Amino acid sequence: HQQPCVQAFSRMVKMWKQGCTRRRWCMGYERRSGYYTVYKQMYRMERQTVYKCCPGWVQHDNEPGCLHLLCSDGTCFNGGKCSEAGSQVCQCPAGFQGPRCQYDVNECTAENGGCHDQCCNTIGSYHCKCPAGQKLQEDGKSCGDMDECAVVNGGCQQGCVNTHGSFHCQCQAGYRLHADGRTCIVIDPCTSGNGGCSQICQNERGIAKCECHPGHYLSADNKSCLDIDECAEGRARCAHRCVNTLGSFTCVCNPGFELGADGRQCYRIEMEIVDSCQDxxxxxxxxxxxxxxxxxxxxxxxxxxxxxxxxxxELDECETGESCCSQFCINYAGGYECACKAGFQLNADGCACDALGGEEVDAEEAAGFATAPGLQFRGPPQLLRYTLGTIYEDEDPRGELTLVQRVVCLDNTFGNDCSLSCEDCLNGGRCNSEHSGCVCSPGWTGIICNESEYVLCFEFSM
The missing domain is CATH 2.10.25.10 (Laminin)
Incomplete structure (x- = not known):
C-alpha cells in the first residue's frame, strides 16, 4: 500500500519592504519554508490460521479444528489396529488402552504390582522402586540397605559412616562438619577462651599455639606469659639506673642528670644549687x-x-633498755637519769649504785618521801633521788632531801599535771624551742616565770 511522506525545505525569496535608507521601499530577501509530499510503497503482514490434523483426525467444511476421528494407518499407537466395528476407533494390545491405544494400563493398581515398597508404572509395563538409602534386590521387587559410602565415599570430604537406609559424614580431629554435611572445615580453637592462652592465640590447622607480647616469654606450660626482667638480663642498657616494668622497663638518671630522647642516655643539667633546708x-x-x-x-x-x-x-631509754642505770631509771624529754634505792648512792659514772657506809635509811621514812605529794613517777620510785647532807657533831643528825620531778607531756604542754602551755608564761617569759617550758627574763624563775627559785626541800631525822 502507498504511504504519504511530507518533506520540508527552505529557500530565499525576493520581497519588497518599507523603511529602507533614503528610500521608502527597497528589494530584499527573506527565508521561506516549503513542503512537498512523496509516496512510498509499504508492506504489512496479515495472519491466517491453518489447521494440520494429527493422524486419526480430519477437518470438515473449514471447521475451526480437526474435530472428526479417522482411523487409518498411523492412527493407532502402540501396535493398535483400526476397529472394524464398535465405537472404539482402535483395538489395543495388552498393556494399553484409550481410543487410539495411547494410554498405558497401570499395572501397579493390582497389589502394588508385587513391589515391597513403591511401584512405578511405565508405558506398557511397570517397575519397583526403593526409598532413599535402599536398593532393589535381585528379585526386582524387594529392597535392601545400600552402602552409600561405597560410591565416591558418599560425597564426604573425609570420613563416611553408613547407617541403615542412610549415611553421614564425619571429620578428623581439629575439623568440624560444614553446613552442607559433607565438607570439613578447620576449627578455630582461639575463638573459645582464647585457646587457653594468656595473651596471643594462633590457629595452626585446628591447634591453638600460644604467643606472648613483646617484653614477655612463654612459660613451661606453653600457655602463660611471664614478664622479662630487662634490667636483670642486661637488655636495657641504661646509662645510670634501670627500673623493670610489666612487659618493658624504664631508665632513670641520678640527681643532676636528665634522660635523653633515646630513653637510655643521661645528660648533666645545669641547675642553681638551692639550700633545701632554708625553707x-x-x-x-x-x-x-x-x-x-x-x-x-x-x-x-x-x-x-x-x-x-x-x-x-622522744626516745624512752628506760623502756627500750638503752639506759645504763643499775637500779632506777628516770626518763625525761631528751635524756634520762639514774636513781638508787634507799641505802645506796649514785656512783660518779652516773649509772651504778654504791652502798652507803652509814646506817640505812628507815624504810618508813623512805616510803614517806617516796610518796611526797605532787610527784609523778613512770614506775615505782624510779623518779626519786635523794642526798644526805654533812652531819655535824653539835647538830642534830639531819639530812636534806631533794625531790626531782620528771614528767613527759604531749601536745606542747608541760607542768606537773601537763596543764600548762606557752600562753601561761608570765613576766616577759617566752616558750622554749621544744614548747616544754618557759624561758624567763632576768630575775625570774619558775616553770611559768612567777617565782625566783623552785626547790622542794624536806627534812627528816636520822
Whole structure:
C-alpha cells in the first residue's frame, strides 16, 4: 500500500519592504519554508490460521479444528489396529488402552504390582522402586540397605559412616562438619577462651599455639606469659639506673642528670644549687642537712627520727633498755637519769649504785618521801633521788632531801599535771624551742616565770 511522506525545505525569496535608507521601499530577501509530499510503497503482514490434523483426525467444511476421528494407518499407537466395528476407533494390545491405544494400563493398581515398597508404572509395563538409602534386590521387587559410602565415599570430604537406609559424614580431629554435611572445615580453637592462652592465640590447622607480647616469654606450660626482667638480663642498657616494668622497663638518671630522647642516655643539667633546708627547715622538726637528693633530717640526743623521715619522737631509754642505770631509771624529754634505792648512792659514772657506809635509811621514812605529794613517777620510785647532807657533831643528825620531778607531756604542754602551755608564761617569759617550758627574763624563775627559785626541800631525822 502507498504511504504519504511530507518533506520540508527552505529557500530565499525576493520581497519588497518599507523603511529602507533614503528610500521608502527597497528589494530584499527573506527565508521561506516549503513542503512537498512523496509516496512510498509499504508492506504489512496479515495472519491466517491453518489447521494440520494429527493422524486419526480430519477437518470438515473449514471447521475451526480437526474435530472428526479417522482411523487409518498411523492412527493407532502402540501396535493398535483400526476397529472394524464398535465405537472404539482402535483395538489395543495388552498393556494399553484409550481410543487410539495411547494410554498405558497401570499395572501397579493390582497389589502394588508385587513391589515391597513403591511401584512405578511405565508405558506398557511397570517397575519397583526403593526409598532413599535402599536398593532393589535381585528379585526386582524387594529392597535392601545400600552402602552409600561405597560410591565416591558418599560425597564426604573425609570420613563416611553408613547407617541403615542412610549415611553421614564425619571429620578428623581439629575439623568440624560444614553446613552442607559433607565438607570439613578447620576449627578455630582461639575463638573459645582464647585457646587457653594468656595473651596471643594462633590457629595452626585446628591447634591453638600460644604467643606472648613483646617484653614477655612463654612459660613451661606453653600457655602463660611471664614478664622479662630487662634490667636483670642486661637488655636495657641504661646509662645510670634501670627500673623493670610489666612487659618493658624504664631508665632513670641520678640527681643532676636528665634522660635523653633515646630513653637510655643521661645528660648533666645545669641547675642553681638551692639550700633545701632554708625553707621551713626542710620540713625537719630538729636538724636539717642539705644534700643533692634533698633535705636530710636528724634529731637531738634522746630522740629518734619518725617513719616520715621528718619528725623527731622522744626516745624512752628506760623502756627500750638503752639506759645504763643499775637500779632506777628516770626518763625525761631528751635524756634520762639514774636513781638508787634507799641505802645506796649514785656512783660518779652516773649509772651504778654504791652502798652507803652509814646506817640505812628507815624504810618508813623512805616510803614517806617516796610518796611526797605532787610527784609523778613512770614506775615505782624510779623518779626519786635523794642526798644526805654533812652531819655535824653539835647538830642534830639531819639530812636534806631533794625531790626531782620528771614528767613527759604531749601536745606542747608541760607542768606537773601537763596543764600548762606557752600562753601561761608570765613576766616577759617566752616558750622554749621544744614548747616544754618557759624561758624567763632576768630575775625570774619558775616553770611559768612567777617565782625566783623552785626547790622542794624536806627534812627528816636520822
Amino acid at each position: 621551713n627547715n626542710g620540713g625537719c622538726s630538729h636538724h636539717c642537712e642539705h644534700t643533692t637528693a634533698g633535705p636530710r633530717c636528724s634529731c637531738n640526743d634522746g630522740y629518734r627520727l619518725d617513719f616520715d623521715g621528718k619528725m623527731c619522737a
